[in-house]
Amino acid sequence: MKQLMALYIISYIVPRRKRRCYPTMKTYNICDPSSRTTTVDLTSPREWKQGVQESLSEKPLEGYLQAGSLQHDAGVTFLILLGAYAWVKLFNSLTKHQILGQKLSRKLVHITSGLLFALCWPFFSVSPWARYLAALVPATNGVRLLVYGLGILKDDGLVKSVSREGDPRELLRGPLYYVMVLVLCTVLFWRDSPVSVVSLAMMCAGDGIADIVGRRFGSKKLPYNSEKSWAGSITMFLFGFVVSLGCLWYFSFMGFYPFDLQGVALQLAAVSLAATLVESLPITNRFDDNLTVPLTTVILGLFLFPTRSIAGVLP
Numbered sequence: 001m002k003q004l005m006a007l008y009i010i011s012y013i014v015p016r017r018k019r020r021c022y023p024t025m026k027t028y029n030i031c032d033p034s035s036r037t038t039t040v041d042l043t044s045p046r047e048w049k050q051g052v053q054e055s056l057s058e059k060p061l062e063g064y065l066q067a068g069s070l071q072h073d074a075g076v077t078f079l080i081l082l083g084a085y086a087w088v089k090l091f092n093s094l095t096k097h098q099i100l101g102q103k104l105s106r107k108l109v110h111i112t113s114g115l116l117f118a119l120c121w122p123f124f125s126v127s128p129w130a131r132y133l134a135a136l137v138p139a140t141n142g143v144r145l146l147v148y149g150l151g152i153l154k155d156d157g158l159v160k161s162v163s164r165e166g167d168p169r170e171l172l173r174g175p176l177y178y179v180m181v182l183v184l185c186t187v188l189f190w191r192d193s194p195v196s197v198v199s200l201a202m203m204c205a206g207d208g209i210a211d212i213v214g215r216r217f218g219s220k221k222l223p224y225n226s227e228k229s230w231a232g233s234i235t236m237f238l239f240g241f242v243v244s245l246g247c248l249w250y251f252s253f254m255g256f257y258p259f260d261l262q263g264v265a266l267q268l269a270a271v272s273l274a275a276t277l278v279e280s281l282p283i284t285n286r287f288d289d290n291l292t293v294p295l296t297t298v299i300l301g302l303f304l305f306p307t308r309s310i311a312g313v314l315p
């Protein structure tokens with residue numbers, strides 16, 4: 001009985017639509033609505049780009065109410081909002097019971113929140129409006145950070161979970177920039193381009209792990225920045241690369257674009273290196289890493305990865 005319930009819930013969440021199957025091998029099939037299929041041999045980045053452009057040429061379903069998309073997407077948005085609230089509450093409790101230190105709690109929230117949010121994107125419908133409903137999740141959290149950061153309301157638990165020193169005004173910098181980046185990546189790139197998930201992977205996983213490893217093992221500082229270390233930067237490069245790769249594989253598995261390890265490894269390594277170099281620069285006092293890391297990734301990613309559209313509009 002429990003299995004049946006689980007299957008029903010999953011079948012409700014994952015939108016009923018023709019899934020495109022991209023086996024993680026050299027070629028993949030594009031099954032578009034007219035049931036026309038195209039097989040592209042992914043032997044080089046050019047074929048990969050061509051394959052992605054074609055696979056993303058599918059016209060989104062006309063009309064938003066078709067097949068209950070609005071109800072479906074609103075339900076998924078609500079569930080993710082609940083998840084976000086519960087996730088931060090969990091870390092608040094871990095910090096309150098001194099299971100986690102405040103700095104580690106903040107970094108784990110930093111690493112996990114944005115990634116878990118992006119991993120929920122496949123549960124939305126193919127409607128052109130789905131991205132805007134999804135963006136309501138970080139936007140709502142942004143309003144929450146503003147309200148508590150400005151002191152309009154008080155929530156010591158939230159402040160302790162996402163601030164370094166427990167000052168509510170800290171919510172108005174790193175955390176607020178973080179959710180703003182989530183909103184922009186969701187609305188501008190969504191599932192139309194690898195740029196969105198790679199940018200979030202570098203900001204969440206890469207920048208987040210650099211802090212955790214750097215604080216603990218970063219005795220050898222960088223020659224041009226005594227605040228940052230080789231251990232932190234090397235870990236950011238490697239972890240950012242691996243998590244980006246994992247995100248691309250996940251979105252390929254969920255049917256959004258093909259995954260060809262040879263086709264993307266070099267691009268991802270270049271993006272991860274660029275983001276790591278920018279993060280290591282002594283500019284954090286003026287430009288927050290939560291802005292410079294994703295911005296670097298987006299700019300380079302737009303040149304290296306195929307993008308069907310920006311904000312849902314064909315370029």
Ligand SMILES: Nc1ccn([C@@H]2O[C@H](COP(=O)(O)OP(=O)(O)OP(=O)(O)O)[C@@H](O)[C@H]2O)c(=O)n1
Nearest residue numbers: 174210211214215218227228229232233284289
């Ligand atoms: N490449 C890096 C990045 C961070 N660190 C270590 O992690 C600490 C915090 O790093 P930082 O990026 O400045 O994190 P914050 O900006 O404080 O945190 P947030 O991004 O959440 O605002 C640094 O002082 C340093 O000890 C490091 O050694 N090497």
Ligand SMILES: C/C(=C\CO)CCC[C@H](C)CCC[C@H](C)CCCC(C)C
Nearest residue numbers: 083084087110116117138162174175178
């Ligand atoms: C501490 C943070 C950044 C500083 O560098 C992260 C702040 C996170 C926000 C308070 C909460 C963001 C929630 C996500 C938008 C949605 C997560 C949903 C998921 C299912 C947990």
